[in-house]
Amino acid sequence: DTAVSQTPKYLVTQMGNDKSIKCEQNLGHDTMYWYKQDSKKFLKIMFSYNNKELIINETVPNRFSPKSPDKAHLNLHINSLELGDSAVYFCASSRGGSSKNIQYFGAGTRLSVL
């Protein structure tokens, strides 16, 4: 069983569309994250949820809206997609509050906006 799974793996869409990426973890973790990796491989935190509560919200356009229906799921909805949104989006999870806080990542979703 995949510990952190994201769907879809690839997403190709037109500018202006709305799309969602889903993430689920079966590790029993209570904290989940969304990261964006740009074309230069730089990985930056976007959001973090702990027990369905938003705890980190970096400077991200409000076209991006995370939703956590329960602590095992964290979805990312993107409205009015722009060319600059093309990137790989990673979901991750960890046991929040632990001294190590090791984050385990999903396989990534490669988003291409045309």
Added chain:
Amino acid sequence: AQKITQTQPGMFVQEKEAVTLDCTYDTSDPSYGLFWYKQPSSGEMIFLIYQGSYDQQNATEGRYSLNFQKARKSANLVISASQLGDSAMYFCAMREGFSSGGYQKVTFGTGTKLQVIP
């Protein structure tokens, strides 16, 4: 200032040799953690090794070891007996203490691309 600095954008190593990937960090927090992740060409991010700021011993995980030099604020990854499958991007990351609300944020370096030569 950069919190995590990886000065080697790319490196080559001969198969079966050891290689050191550099990482320096900047924090004023006494409690922090350092991580290394591997990202092969297939794209997934794989956790390799963790070192806590209060850990007395350098962390080791199989062929991976973390050379932690606290005074120099460096956390270099050493891969012994390199294998072809070690060819990948390697990211150093740091978790700083507890941010407001009691939760921590992890910052990643820019990565080092390692290529293992047969």
